[in-house]
Amino acid sequence: MEERASIELRGVVKRFGQITAVNGLDLVVRPGICFGLLGPNGAGKSTTMRMLTAQTLADEGSIQVMGHTLPADSKQARMAMGVVPQQDNLDIELTARQILAVFARLYRVPRAERAAAVERALDIANLKPRADTIVRELSGGMRRRLLVARGLIHRPRLVLLDEPTVGLDPQVRQELWSLIDGLRAEGVTVLMSTHYIEEAERLADTVAVMSAGRIIAQGTPAQLVSAHAGEEVLEVYGPPADLAELETLATERGWRYRRSGPAVALLGAEQLNGDAPEGVRRPANLEDAFVALTGQEIE
Amino acid sequence: MSVQQRRVHRLEGAALAGVMMRDIVLFRRYWKATTFSSVVQPTIYLLAFGLGFGSLITSVSHVKYVQYVATGVVATAVLFSSAFPGMFNTFIRWQFQRTYDALLAAPVDVEELVTAEILWISIRAGVYGMAPLLVGFAFGLQPTWGMLLVPFIGVITGFGFAGFGVLIAAVAKTIDNFNYVTSAVLTPMFLVAGTFFPISSLPPVLRTIAKFNPLYHCVALVRDVSLSIYDSADLVHLGVLLVFAVLMWRLAIWRLQARLID
Numbered sequence: 426m427e428e429r430a431s432i433e434l435r436g437v438v439k440r441f442g443q444i445t446a447v448n449g450l451d452l453v454v455r456p457g458i459c460f461g462l463l464g465p466n467g468a469g470k471s472t473t474m475r476m477l478t479a480q481t482l483a484d485e486g487s488i489q490v491m492g493h494t495l496p497a498d499s500k501q502a503r504m505a506m507g508v509v510p511q512q513d514n515l516d517i518e519l520t521a522r523q524i525l526a527v528f529a530r531l532y533r534v535p536r537a538e539r540a541a542a543v544e545r546a547l548d549i550a551n552l553k554p555r556a557d558t559i560v561r562e563l564s565g566g567m568r569r570r571l572l573v574a575r576g577l578i579h580r581p582r583l584v585l586l587d588e589p590t591v592g593l594d595p596q597v598r599q600e601l602w603s604l605i606d607g608l609r610a611e612g613v614t615v616l617m618s619t620h621y622i623e624e625a626e627r628l629a630d631t632v633a634v635m636s637a638g639r640i641i642a643q644g645t646p647a648q649l650v651s652a653h654a655g656e657e658v659l660e661v662y663g664p665p666a667d668l669a670e671l672e673t674l675a676t677e678r679g680w681r682y683r684r685s686g687p688a689v690a691l692l693g694a695e696q697l698n699g700d701a702p703e704g705v706r707r708p709a710n711l712e713d714a715f716v717a718l719t720g721q722e723i724e
Numbered sequence: 725m726s727v728q729q730r731r732v733h734r735l736e737g738a739a740l741a742g743v744m745m746r747d748i749v750l751f752r753r754y755w756k757a758t759t760f761s762s763v764v765q766p767t768i769y770l771l772a773f774g775l776g777f778g779s780l781i782t783s784v785s786h787v788k789y790v791q792y793v794a795t796g797v798v799a800t801a802v803l804f805s806s807a808f809p810g811m812f813n814t815f816i817r818w819q820f821q822r823t824y825d826a827l828l829a830a831p832v833d834v835e836e837l838v839t840a841e842i843l844w845i846s847i848r849a850g851v852y853g854m855a856p857l858l859v860g861f862a863f864g865l866q867p868t869w870g871m872l873l874v875p876f877i878g879v880i881t882g883f884g885f886a887g888f889g890v891l892i893a894a895v896a897k898t899i900d901n902f903n904y905v906t907s908a909v910l911t912p913m914f915l916v917a918g919t920f921f922p923i924s925s926l927p928p929v930l931r932t933i934a935k936f937n938p939l940y941h942c943v944a945l946v947r948d949v950s951l952s953i954y955d956s957a958d959l960v961h962l963g964v965l966l967v968f969a970v971l972m973w974r975l976a977i978w979r980l981q982a983r984l985i986d
Contacts, residue, residue, distance in 0.1 A: 441986070478829045481986050500732045500831045508829040514822035516746060523749050531742035531830040575826075 429492055431456045431583050431614040432477065437486035439472055439638075446472040448638030450486070454616050454631075456582075459609045461629030462618040463711075465719050469638040470618035471511060474587045477616075478503055491583055504533065506583040507576035511591060511618075513568055517561040521552050521571050524560065525578055532579035542578055549604065550574035566597035573604060584608060586617040590624060602628060626711045636719045646711050654713035655681075655693025661704035662688045671702060683716045692717060732831070735839060739832045743840035751848070758852070762805060766797045766856035770863050773920055784922055787951060794860025795950045796919035798853045798874060799881065799942040806849040806882035807910060810889015811902050814841065814980070818893070824984060834981040842886040842973060849882025850875040857950065870949035877949070880965045881942040887972030894979035918943045938968040 432454040439447040447469045454460045464470050475481035477490055479499030488495040490502035516524055525543040534542045547553050550570040555563060563571065569590075576584060589605065590598045605628055608615055619625055625632050626646045633643040642649055661671055668689050675682040678700075681692040691697065692713055694706060751758070774790040784792045817823040827837055857871055892905050916923065916930060917939040923931050934940050945961040948954055 479985070480825070480828050500833060503829065504732070504831040510825065510829065512822060512825075514826040516823050516826075517821060518750055518753075519746065523746075527742055527746050527749075528830060530745055531739060531827070531832055533738050533831070 428456060430454060430489070431491060432460075432616060433487075433489040434473075434476075435487045437473075437476065437483045437488060439469075439476065439481060439483050445638055447476070447483070450635075450639050452633065452640060454614060456614050457609075457612050458630040459605065459615040459617065459628050461625035461632040462616065462635055463620065463622065463625045463629075463632050463715060464618075464635035465620060468635040468719075470620075470635055471587060472638075473635075474511075474585055474616075474618055477506075477585060478508055504579075505581060506585060507579065507581035509573050509576040509584065509586045509589060511587040513572060515560050515568055515572060515575070518559065520557045520559055521547065521550065521563070522556040524571065524575060528575050528578045534579050542580075546574040546578050549577055551600075566593060566600075569593060569597065569601065570604075573601065577608075581613070583614045583616070586615060588619055589617060590619075590621065622710075622712045622715050632711070634715060634718050642714075642718050649714045649718075650709050650711055652714070653692075653717045654709035655695060656709060657694040657706050658709045658713055659691040659694035659697070659701055659704045659706050660685060660688045661691065661702050681717060683713065685716075734833070735836055739836040740840040740843065742830075743827065743832065743837055744844045747841070747844040758805075758848075762801060762852040762855045763859060765804070766794070766801060766859045769797045769800070769856075770794060770859060774863055777920070785924075787947075787953075788864075790860070790863050791865050791951060792947070793920060794856055794863060794865045795947040796917075796943050797856040798878065798946045798950075799917060799939050800914055800919055801856050802849045802853040802878045802881045802942065803885055803910070803914060803939055805852045806845050806885040807889045809845045809848075810842065810886040810976075811893045811896075811905070812889075812899075813845075814890045814893035815896065815899050815902075818980075818984070819899075828984060834984055835977050838887075838890055838977045838980055839973070842883055842890060842976065845886035845889075846879045846882035849886070850878035853878030853882070853946075868950060868952055870952050873949045874946055877942060877945050877962075877965070880962075880969050881938065884938055884965065884969035884972045887969065887976040890976035891972060891979055894976065894983050913937050913939050916940070918947075938965060941965050941968075 430453045432452065434450050434452040437447055437450040438445065450469070450473065462470050462473065472481055476483055476488060479496040482496055491505040493499070493502040495502060519527070522543060525546045526539065529539045529542045547556050550573065552567060552571060555567060560568060560571070573589070586605065590601050593601070602624070605615060605617065617628065629646065631643065632646050632649055633640045634649070635641070642653065644652065671689050672682065675689070675691060680697060683690050683692065690713060691701070692709065694701065770790065770793060773793045778789040781789050783789055824837060828834065854875055857865065857874060861867060892902065896902060916926065916934045917937055918934070923934040923940060926934065941961040941964040945958055945965070948958050
């Protein structure tokens with residue numbers, strides 16, 4: 426049997442007035458993988474995520490989620506997936522248990538299974554001891570875990586995570602990462618948008634780099650690194666004037682490079698033996714590939 | 725559990741129940757304050773108008789003034805307990821708490837969301853609309869069987885005004901915009917509805933305007949059924965309230981849909 430894609434977008438365009446947020450996006454997410462959508466702020470990641478729940482409607486192109494065509498059958502699609510938004514939209518006047526109970530109902534968990542579903546979600550969020558605390562009084566990390574558990578209440582086969590760890594401290598981040606990894610181990614398809622490269626590198630089987638509303642590169646993290654940053658990177662440190670000179674030289678010689686804070690990083694450094702300047706060699710990483718792909722300038 | 729194969733419809737019970745469950749949970753926490761104000765308000769009206777004004781006027785069109793006011797204030801109670809929650813709850817949940825974003829990412833449509841919110845508000849308004857009658861009993865209002873219809877009239881009227889509130893929230897730019905509606909729409913509406921004095925005593929222009937005021941029709945219908953003075957105009961009153969309710973419901977969905985889904 427041919428494997429049906431969990432998510433399939435073809436030629437999707439979304440404009441907001443003069444701004445084209447998504448510009449001819451093609452995206453296919455196969456079942457059972459963790460797919461990382463990586464891109465700078467304003468690349469169109471959040472718009473894409475909202476289009477998958479039909480909270481934003483595409484101007485052009487076709488969208489299919491779990492075999493349902495959007496926006497016509499978006500309700501079926503929403504029923505089959507769990508959504509974890511970037512922005513905390515928990516109902517702050519309810520307790521964790523009450524929120525989960527409301528969503529168990531909304532996701533049509535059968536009555537007999539609802540209590541168990543709520544308990545399971547409280548376990549996922551690690552919030553059993555605080556289950557009856559009003560959400561307003563929970564810490565940021567607890568709220569984020571609850572937000573994730575809310576999206577998993579009905580054991581969806583597809584989960585959308587929009588910037589799941591933005592603004593969290595490292596401990597909470599690690600915790601969420603193991604949670605996401607656990608989902609993938611269970612065979613759940615995960616589509617995760619992030620602008621944290623480390624997050625994509627650690628979790629995603631496939632990474633798509635998004636820029637200006639379309640996908641400009643896609644592959645496993647290792648493929649992307651080797652295709653766009655080579656094997657090794659040579660970091661050359663020095664005063665700004667020297668660095669500017671090196672950049673000119675690099676341009677002349679056709680070396681690929683990027684600014685990396687106080688250094689210039691020469692990409693694919695394994696190929697420039699001999700006339701390479703003095704510097705620190707290190708393995709290329711996804712950040713090198715990302716910056717090489719999406720450009721240096723911050724908009 | 726095969727959620728994927730499940731057929732979906734418009735206005736599903738499960739979605740309505742899920743959204744209303746939240747309201748019910750909150751109501752269980754706040755019912756004391758709500759009940760307090762809904763009893764105190766008509767008491768004040770009855771004291772101020774019933775006793776104060778009532779010492780000058782004994783009856784209005786053959787109805788004892790205290791009965792006139794106690795039945796009229798039912799509509800006021802319904803208005804206040806539906807239009808304000810419609811405006812404020814909607815705006816706060818949508819703009820500040822972003823609860824609606826969360827609900828719409830789940831299998832809930834805007835139509836279901838709005839319907840559930842309005843329905844809950846209207847049921848509550850129907851129940852609290854009874855408060856002025858209960859208070860009125862203490863002031864000498866006679867219980868009648870017709871009063872058992874009052875909660876239903878309250879629900880229909882409350883549905884319309886809750887829908888009106890959601891509509892206002894959907895078109896408002898900021899929460900301060902509500903001040904315009906409160907002072908320019910709701911206050912005159914509440915005064916020119918035949919609650920405290922008959923609209924027949926108004927100049928002809930205002931009298932005509934009053935006939936387009938749904939609250940006037942609520943006042944008239946509640947008064948007629950409570951005091952057993954039915955006439956054929958009551959069918960008109962009921963008809964206007966039903967049309968108002970359906971109109972506001974659909975308009976609220978239409979406008980909020982446009983704001984929530986981009």
